[in-house]
Amino acid sequence: MTTTVAPSARPKRRPGDVVFAGVSWAAGLVILAALAGVAIFLTIEGAPAFHAAPDAYFGAKNLVAYVWPLLFGTVLAAVLALLIATPLSLGVALVISHYAPRRLARPVGYAVDLLAAVPSVVYGLWGIGYLGKHLTPTYEWLEKHLGFLPFFAGPASATGKTILTAGIVLAIMAIPIITAITREVFLQTPTLHEEAALALGATRWEMIRMAVFPYARSGIVSAVMLGMGRALGETMAVAMVLSASGIVTFNLISSDNPSTIAANIALQFPEATELRVNALIASGLVLFVLTFAVNFAARAIVARSARRS
């Protein structure tokens, strides 16, 4: 075990230290093994599907033709969700950390924490049983007044089971997660920085922009990244809310919607057999690669922008 990286030179190694360091390193390596395991096992189980007959792809010609519309739907739903969730989450986090009086901020912070824990299937239940029904008038309005945009071309769905509803539900699910992290980071801004900014005559917003945001930048990026991870891979809410027909379209409010990889797996897997199972696992591998790539990019941004201590 090469654990002598600590900067302070120490003459003798105590056995307690060696054991403790060994155990903690082993734990870290288990994680590496698990991640490698995901890729390996998905590839092993997905491989038989690469050259399978069209029946394995539920009628599509080959794996690419099968996965591409799903991939499109996945990204579309996640992007919609983040467009809605990011500004709102920053607002909530700022309210809790800097705007609300402390008496109010504390309970609101607790409430947001509790809501981060509300399970995705409950969001799905709410999305299908409440939100979808109440959004249909809005969709009709959008079709009537903004129908010239390709996003709102319609015809508006009568049930509200659209990709936009799914995006909104995903956004609502991502808000507590993004908020929980950004709030913590905002609160950790050194009070001295904030007070210095205020003492120089900055308004509250200028103080936040000059002292809080620069300090919190990498935290915000990683928070949005976590939200993105949840939105990309979120299964149940989409599976319940979306009425999917597997087409590729930017039309957000019609009843013909692209499905997402995760929702498709959840809907098909329980009844799938033989090669269809392998095909679904292969599509799961695609989702895994996609999220891996997104996280990789986000991490690179964080590593480049964050040069603090």
Place this chain on the structure above:
Amino acid sequence: MANTKSPATHRTAGSNSQEPSVPGSTSTARPTRSNTLPLRHPRLPRWAGWLVAGVAAAASAIVTLSLGWGLVGWGILAIVLFGIALPVWSLLVENRRAAKDRLVSTLVWVAFALAVLPLVSLLATVVENGLHVINAQFLTYSMRNVIGEGGGVYHAIIGTLLITVAAAVISVPIGIMTAICLVEYGARHKVARAITFLVDVMTGIPSIVAGLFAYALFALVFGPGVRLGIGGAVALSLLMIPIVVRSCEEMLKLVPDELREASYALGVPKWRTIVKVVLPTAMAGIITGVMLAVARVIGETAPLLIIAGSTDSVNTNLFGERMMTLPVFIYYSYTQPGVPAEFGQARAWGAALVLIVIVLALNLLARLLGRVLSPKTAR
């Protein structure tokens, strides 16, 4: 600034300091502005926000009533009016920076309201639809041989608790030890950096992929079509470990280095420093992180749908047969409610309420523990 030369500025400075925040005082300050800066900027009175809010609400009410819009329209219009009027007033009396500040404040509060409304609506809907379903029978009966009315979620509660506890048992030790490894031992180590990076990547693993991983793993051993409770626990721990690691890592990093150095200076070994100084200091945050992780995975549906399957009977054996869990129960009860549909869907809302209550209880308990265990500091 106070000992300026001309008598005129003397008077201005004095009047400004005596009667603060009266917009009228700007007029007396104006003649001398070229010579010297005023001591205070003119400010809107403290009640300016309330006044504008009241006026905006009233104006919006008039428009709403005359055009026949609903309550939602009134709210939107009132907020828009407020968001325009207050910054404009501020721009006229104060300055651009103050106006911008007020505009951003309004935007932040609006974002807050927009984010909180659906969350409130969610809870209200679940409570409204779920409360009347819950009774003693619902909590103590399984769905075995139940068609139509009756039955309950006992089997699902047992399954959820067993699988989640198993997942926590797997992932909490691994998670905390990894965090210690990353923060205390591997601060500048290549492997540690790789682990940090890959843990971040793992936080983005979709839950369904974790389920597929567990299925692929167990299918290699037990053959295709395998459904096991422990498989669900493995899938959940794959999701839980990175959350635990990330939050623990952040919390350990927050522990001031002065504490560690003080401990080393007293000759305390590194591992005792970690156990006795670093971990207790970070304990509250670690518990919160573990709590969030448990709360996230306890409601995870997709992996359990794939690897734990669904059943109508009670199964307390993690290592044999299918195991029902609350989230999967909710999903199947709502999407495949049976005939007549109303009973199945009612059970779905009831189970959703039970699940939320379990999650909230866990959260509150963890909060309490976190508060009791945290060191008494003046933070």
